[in-house]
Amino acid sequence: MPNQADLKRSNDAFQSAFTQGGLPMPPARKLAIVTCMDARLHPEKFLGLAIGDAHVIRNAGGRVSDDALRSLVISQRLLGTQEVVVIHHTDCGMETFENQDLVKVIERDLGADAATTVQGRDFLPFKGMEQSVRNDIATVKASPLIPKDIPVYGYVYDVKTGGLIKVD
C-alpha cells in the first residue's frame, strides 16, 4: 500500500485545519457535475467550488452512464440539485482505444477467462471530446428520470491551460 502512510499524514494536516464541519447534506449551489476521473482534473478547484457546494460524479470519460444517471436521480430527487454540467477534457484516455483493444489488453494481462467476462462490453470510449459532451448532454435530456426543466450544459476542460471551453 505505497500511498497509505502519506494519505494519512496529509489527512491529519487537513483535519487539524478543518472548520466546515456543520454543513448540511444537500449541495448549497443545487448543482451536479459529471466529469472524468482523470488525475489532472481537480473540478472543485477549476470551478471554484467550496466544500458543500455541488455533487461531483466522476468516471472514466465523464460519461453519462447508467450509473451516472443513478447518481443524478439521487442527487435531484433526494438532495435537491437542479442543474447538471457535463465536463470532458483534452488529451483524454478514452480517445486512445476501442473496446476490442481493451479486451485484448485484459486477455494479455489477466487471462482468457477475464477477457471472456467483458466480451461485447462497451467501455464507453469516444472520438471527439466536443461531440462526446453533446452526446452525454443529450443522454441526460432524453432520460425519463430527469425533469425537462433542468438546465444541462457542458464544457471541455483544457489540461494544458486549465481553461473551460463551452460546448454549444
Add this chain to the structure above:
Amino acid sequence: MPNQADLKRSNDAFQSAFTQGGLPMPPARKLAIVTCMDARLHPEKFLGLAIGDAHVIRNAGGRVSDDALRSLVISQRLLGTQEVVVIHHTDCGMETFENQDLVKVIERDLGADAATTVQGRDFLPFKGMEQSVRNDIATVKASPLIPKDIPVYGYVYDVKTGGLIKVD
C-alpha cells in the same frame, strides 16, 4: 443556468494562475480513489493530492458499481494505477432510503411512466458505512478484472471533523 456565470468567472481566475499544464496522462502516484459524490467531500483536499496524482471515481455512495469497475479497469490496464482506496463517509444520503422509497419519489415527481423504468432497479443504498466499505473492497477483490496483487483498502470520512477512519 443559475451557476454558469459564476463557474466561468471562477475558472477564469483559476486559469490565469495555472502552472501545471505539462503533466502526462497516467496518474503520478499510481493510485485510484473510489468515493461518494457528496458535496462535502473534496477528496483531493482531504487526501493531499496534487494535480496529476490520482484517478478519482465518484458516484452516489462511492459504490463499486459495474461502472466503477469499468473505470478501474481503464485506470489500471491503460493508465498504470496499482492501488485502490474506497472511501465512504458519515451522514451519507445512501443510508436514508431504500429502493422502493426512491421509486415512490420518482413516481410522485416524474410520473408513473418514469417509475416503471426503474422498477426493480438497485440504486445501491446501504445501512452501515463501515460494512459498505468492506463490501465494496470485497467487490473489487473478487472481480476477475482486478489483479490479485493490487492493494485495496478503505476509510470512512467524517464530514464533521474532516478526518479519515481506517476500515479493517
